[in-house]
Amino acid sequence: MPDNANERMDKLTALCKRRGFIFQSSEIYGGIGGFWDYGPLGVELKRNIKNAWWEDIVRKRDDIVGLDCSIIMNPKVWEASGHVGGFSDPMVDCKNCKARFRADKVCTVTFHDGDELLLHVGVEGDTENLKDVFDAATAKANSKTRRRIEKAGENLKAECWRADRQAEVALLCPNCGGGLTEPRQFNLMFETFIGAMQDSSSKAYLRPETAQGIFCNYKNVLDTTRIKLPFGIAQIGKSFRNEINPRNYTFRSREFEQMEIEFFCHPNEADKWYEYWRDARYQWYVGLGLTSSKLRLRDHEPDELAHYARACADIEYEFPFGISELEGVANRTDFDLSQHQKFSGRDLSYFDDETKERFVPYVIEPSGGIDRATLAFLCEAYIEDEAPDDKGQMQQRTVMKFHPRLAPIKLAVFPLVKKEGMPEIARRIYEDVQATGMTAFYDEKGAVGRRYRRQDEAGTPFCVTVDGQTIEDRTVTIRDRDTLKQDRIPADEVVAYVRQRLG
Numbered sequence: 001m002p003d004n005a006n007e008r009m010d011k012l013t014a015l016c017k018r019r020g021f022i023f024q025s026s027e028i029y030g031g032i033g034g035f036w037d038y039g040p041l042g043v044e045l046k047r048n049i050k051n052a053w054w055e056d057i058v059r060k061r062d063d064i065v066g067l068d069c070s071i072i073m074n075p076k077v078w079e080a081s082g083h084v085g086g087f088s089d090p091m092v093d094c095k096n097c098k099a100r101f102r103a104d105k106v107c108t109v110t111f112h113d114g115d116e117l118l119l120h121v122g123v124e125g126d127t128e129n130l131k132d133v134f135d136a137a138t139a140k141a142n143s144k145t146r147r148r149i150e151k152a153g154e155n156l157k158a159e160c161w162r163a164d165r166q167a168e169v170a171l172l173c174p175n176c177g178g179g180l181t182e183p184r185q186f187n188l189m190f191e192t193f194i195g196a197m198q199d200s201s202s203k204a205y206l207r208p209e210t211a212q213g214i215f216c217n218y219k220n221v222l223d224t225t226r227i228k229l230p231f232g233i234a235q236i237g238k239s240f241r242n243e244i245n246p247r248n249y250t251f252r253s254r255e256f257e258q259m260e261i262e263f264f265c266h267p268n269e270a271d272k273w274y275e276y277w278r279d280a281r282y283q284w285y286v287g288l289g290l291t292s293s294k295l296r297l298r299d300h301e302p303d304e305l306a307h308y309a310r311a312c313a314d315i316e317y318e319f320p321f322g323i324s325e326l327e328g329v330a331n332r333t334d335f336d337l338s339q340h341q342k343f344s345g346r347d348l349s350y351f352d353d354e355t356k357e358r359f360v361p362y363v364i365e366p367s368g369g370i371d372r373a374t375l376a377f378l379c380e381a382y383i384e385d386e387a388p389d390d391k392g393q394m395q396q397r398t399v400m401k402f403h404p405r406l407a408p409i410k411l412a413v414f415p416l417v418k419k420e421g422m423p424e425i426a427r428r429i430y431e432d433v434q435a436t437g438m439t440a441f442y443d444e445k446g447a448v449g450r451r452y453r454r455q456d457e458a459g460t461p462f463c464v465t466v467d468g469q470t471i472e473d474r475t476v477t478i479r480d481r482d483t484l485k486q487d488r489i490p491a492d493e494v495v496a497y498v499r500q501r502l503g
């Protein structure tokens, strides 16, 4: 990570801890790698993301229904899905420092000037993004080599050798430059046992994705609702993967939450629905505030596709630690339903009453991670700018510019001073807002400027202050987090004002 990106990530993680967005799991015992807890502000943010998804995907549509499946399922599910045996990322180890890397996320870069080898280094990162990889390699060169690289001009031959593909050079460790092992498989599913006996007959798994619960209930949903093709089933829930290398804060965790849709359609319509979901899912993130050029949609190259997938695109975000996947949208054909048909012996085909056609539907799967979305919204929201203090002097401030729909607290209410009846009026406004179901915060401690700062860091879009004038004419000031503009409005219009702006 470049220094300023490192610094930005450090500042964000410090703020998340200080203000109660994210804590390390079991911190008082030294933590546990790959597991995270969401604090009072973080849990509201994450819940708002889940609620936004559920409202937009399930409640506002009549072609999608919801589901909530068990985490532990019959182990045969995971044989059918290909997870038992197949669900593992090939890994490579450094023979020298013993660091372990996902083979598709580490490569070795060589730079030649004509026939002369200028640089030969290991680099970690998304090898789909060659510019970043070459920049990272150049950053590892000493200044003399860097000058040679710059001077080589058109003679420069830059090559990137992925650790999971055939390479014509020795593959090197990004940490220490030592040699890497061949890629090896590691099963990523957490195992557990059901009942008293702990043997192979009682072995079960914590689900590594929520999708399979949907496929297993596809027939139940069809039989119990009036829904007809094309339709989707949506689920939000925890998934578990024993990631070899959890890192980048919450980005790669061992326990995480997914929001998945399986959208069933006629095979002839699958391309159309794939396009639809690919664009709709991208726009969903934009609509909730990921508006910067950091968000992008990347279509997979044909050689990246899983053997059963016909098309796949990743919605990616440029985190300070690199460009990484938030959500994948794939045309999974009839692979999953056909597999479950084969392994369960149940008929999972669909009969179209109108055309009298029987077929196994194709599936379009938009599969997103809530923790990754939360992290992207946190990164995007984090802004450092200037705001006036109590004396009107401009001071640096840190502000979390969350989309109002996602902000953990919608409104804070302050009495200017703790006397002259101001706390009572402020408290009443606070209670009125709370009664509507909106999250609100009451604060009467310290200078008003400091109270604003605290709310800026929490990402609260509106702050109401009850002051001397309120006692005279029942008006209050309401301050906008982003524009810093203060409006004076009647105290009994606060709820309507905030509601209107929350959309």
Ligand code: ATP
Binding pocket: 209, 241, 243, 250, 251, 252, 253, 254, 255, 256, 257, 258, 325, 326, 327, 328, 367, 368, 369, 370, 371, 372
């Ligand atoms: P990656 O290549 O980053 O491991 P993936 O392609 O294996 O991800 P999928 O199996 O497609 O991921 O899972 C769907 C979504 O679930 C991902 O887009 C991501 O948002 C989320 N997800 C997957 N693994 C993790 C993890 N270890 N921690 C947090 N979120 C995850």
